[in-house]
Amino acid sequence: MSEKITFPRVSFTGWGSLSHLADQVNSFKVNKILIITDPFLHKIGLTNEVVAPLIEAGYSPEIYTDIVPEPPLSVGEKLVSYTREKRFDMVIGIGGGSALDLTKLVGVLAGNEGKVEEYLNLTGTKKITKKGLPKILIPTTAGTGSEVTNISVLSLETTKDVVNHDYLLPDVAIVDPALTVSLPAKVTAATGVDALTHAVEAYVSKNASPVSDALALQAMRLISQSIRTAVVNGEDRQARTDMSYGSYLAGLAFFNAGVAGVHALAYPLGGQFHIAHGDANAVLLPYVMGYIRKSCEKRMKDIYEAMGFSSTNLSQVEASLKCVAELERLVKDVNIPQTLRSFNIPEEALEELTNDAIKQKRLLDRSPMPLDKEDIYKIYNMAW
Structure with a gap:
């Protein structure tokens, strides 16, 4: 019996692997970058470690922090609309599972039509047909594995559902243990x-x-x-x-x-x-x-x-x-x-x-x- 085995396109792992970020961004030839992150991580300055090499490389990324843990559908809808409206051409997620899941979601749905709820696994009726924007995921926790999966989890009123498609897989995953040191x-x-x-x-x-x-x-x-x-x-x-x-x-x-x-x-x-x-x-x-x-x-x-x-x-x-x-x-x-x-x-x-x-x-x-x-x-x- 044959098995399908799927991995992200490329991953950088190990202490200091964040140093590869600027080169990877350059390889996509993009201009307008949206960084999606947790407000707490931004507050303690952890996002600076991602932003600094990008600014040095000549980019002016925008940082979006209007997210919450276990994000509800409404947060996803708002972020997808924002990404479409501002016409970003790359998304970078830094944080735990919530930030990374939202980054995958908006990266793909920014290039597809309709609401997020129309793509939910249990109740959605639409199919993802376009790959969307390039996505780079940088976890700051050692836990969710979101940086290597094709799923985005959203909270509904009493349970959760997912949007899943292989297009949600990141183009680049950067797993740098140094970014987890400040984790409580x-x-x-x-x-x-x-x-x-x-x-x-x-x-x-x-x-x-x-x-x-x-x-x-x-x-x-x-x-x-x-x-x-x-x-x-x-x-x-x-x-x-x-x-x-x-x-x-x-x-x-x-x-x-x-x-x-x-x-x-x-x-x-x-x-x-x-x-x-x-x-x-x-x-x-x-x-x-x-x-x-x-x-x-x-x-x-x-x-x-x-x-x-x-x-x-x-x-x-x-x-x-x-x-x-x-x-x-x-x-x-x-x-x-x-x-x-x-x-x-x-x-x-x-x-x-x-x-x-x-x-x-x-x-x-x-x-x-x-x-x-x-x-x-x-x-x-x-x-x-």
């Missing part, structure tokens, strides 16, 4: 467990392949053995480097194999209660993996080993159980709450969360264990 411990933890979730779900996905497996396993090795240090000591260069590479590899793994149940259940937490995506994945990860464990015991034994533990004298059942326990311990060690109740989610909300999660068919179809409405409610209840 709380965000380091949430985005780091998000990346780990990408790798874990990609590895147990029904769409996994030998290529995605290799990417996912190495991502798990790097993340599980560096996340605690990165959270406690953000200045640790090796930990930050390992987390950035781990996040990048996890992004490639889940882009090619897909994520499943954890993400399907996490989306409504963000939509209904505005819980950050990383936190939503982290709180659910041990519960979902514990629930589906019997469908992927051999693979969970592999995950346990990738996290640095020996399973030599363990059966698959024993190793899979220890894997769930270790995932739970990791979430606890990086100080992410371990129950939905800790996020002030009332028990009576579980049914509505279930109603929204079951709609995420694109994600649930990849789960090694089929999850119906009753299963999803049980998982939410255990997590509560």
Whole structure:
């Protein structure tokens, strides 16, 4: 059976890789550049590291900061309209998943007609036909993997949906761990467990392949053995480097194999209660993996080993159980709450969360264990 494996056109990775930015921009022969970034990153001066080499190269980029975490559809609509109106010919995203997702979205839809909502996966009726503008993505977190995927996630009233097409893949991804050093411990933890979730779900996905497996396993090795240090000591260069590479590899793994149940259940937490995506994945990860464990015991034994533990004298059942326990311990060690109740989610909300999660068919179809409405409610209840 043949497999389609997709990667961005070009990536620069490693400490100091931002130095390639100006040359890459020059290669596209553009004039009007829009930089999309988080207002906090702009406030602390991190965007200056991107803007300075561009100004030195003769460009006058405009900076757009009117974005929010877990961006609602309205933010996307506004940014697409702005980009079309101002006739930019390149977009550069710097920040976490929200900034990068919006950059991909506007880069493509600036060259296509209609509203963003008309391109949504669950309800949209329009098809993307044009590539749009050149896109350069520069993550400042080690977590979302957005810089290597073809998806843009948007928050709706009670859940989330995506716009996805291969045209959303960036033309250039620059993954420089130096840009993650100023990341607060709380965000380091949430985005780091998000990346780990990408790798874990990609590895147990029904769409996994030998290529995605290799990417996912190495991502798990790097993340599980560096996340605690990165959270406690953000200045640790090796930990930050390992987390950035781990996040990048996890992004490639889940882009090619897909994520499943954890993400399907996490989306409504963000939509209904505005819980950050990383936190939503982290709180659910041990519960979902514990629930589906019997469908992927051999693979969970592999995950346990990738996290640095020996399973030599363990059966698959024993190793899979220890894997769930270790995932739970990791979430606890990086100080992410371990129950939905800790996020002030009332028990009576579980049914509505279930109603929204079951709609995420694109994600649930990849789960090694089929999850119906009753299963999803049980998982939410255990997590509560």
